[in-house]
Ligand SMILES: Nc1ncnc2c1ncn2[C@@H]1O[C@H](COP(=O)(O)OP(=O)(O)OP(=O)(O)O)[C@@H](O)[C@H]1O
């Protein structure tokens with residue numbers, strides 16, 4: 001069984017590279033020290049965006065041998081779009097899944113380090129509650145086999161939403177830039193939508209539970225250029241209200257939609273900064289090689 005709170009891997013890799021405390025002790029220590037809250041305060045006092053997700057010394061293993069994330073420390077700023085880029089296998093999906101404890105659903109994995117969201121260590125919180133505040137959109141659109149309307153309202157109902165359902169459905173579909181295309185077929189099957197429409201429906205569904213963070217792992221890899229363009233417009237629209245983290249293989253997409261870019265390579269964070277800087281004035285040679293298409 002996956003356990004992000006226990007340190008059950010005794011590999012030499014871990015002994016060499018992991019923090020000396022185990023994750024449980026680490027988490028307890030984190031609870032006693034207002035690290036993330038302090039950081040958020042620092043950022044605010046610098047006139048910068050508030051920190052939404054604060055990652056400290058994050059390590060992640062699959063089994064005993066695959067040290068997929070190695071000592072990642074980074075902040076995700078509120079109301080910004082942060083792109084995670086890097087070659088296949090560098091750990092982008094693993095990292096984004098650590099932001100809502102999805103990795104715990106994978107057996108035989110170990111996590112050490114800290115992930116704070118809004119100043120709270122999410123590995124000390126109820127995982128269901130954590131995921132409720134953090135929406136996720138996957139690579140392949142995965143609508144439920146239900147109507148468009150029910151897809152959007154489903155999670156909100158489960159959460160006990162008692163407001164005006166019609167109004168919520170319309171608002172979320174508008175936010176996801178899908179309303180005009182589906183307003184006359186709300187009670188038709190979601191499966192009748194195109195791939196791009198289904199992906200925007202998945203965004204609407206994620207928004208309906210009123211998350212404050214949206215995580216997206218290669219959300220446009222199955223879409224054509226027109227659908228991708230619409231999807232990117234949607235992301236830009238949502239930026240003012242949500243904190244968005246998006247994994248992408250497309251350099252063009254990262255530069256079009258994101259404010260901040262994080263470059264990962266072989267499980268390590270090589271560089272992060274304002275997207276414009278990372279793409280035009282990278283500080284590290286490896287980043288430059290990647291963003292200019294020389295490898296990856
Ligand atoms: N479920 C799993 N079990 C074992 N190893 C895994 C698992 N998922 C990922 N890995 C390994 O962890 C490392 C990071 O994988 P991850 O999927 O996070 O990379 P990625 O950057 O998202 O790659 P891609 O761009 O191909 O999606 C890789 O070495 C991969 O083989």
Ligand SMILES: [Mg+2]
Nearest residue numbers: 092093094217
């Ligand atoms: Mg991936």
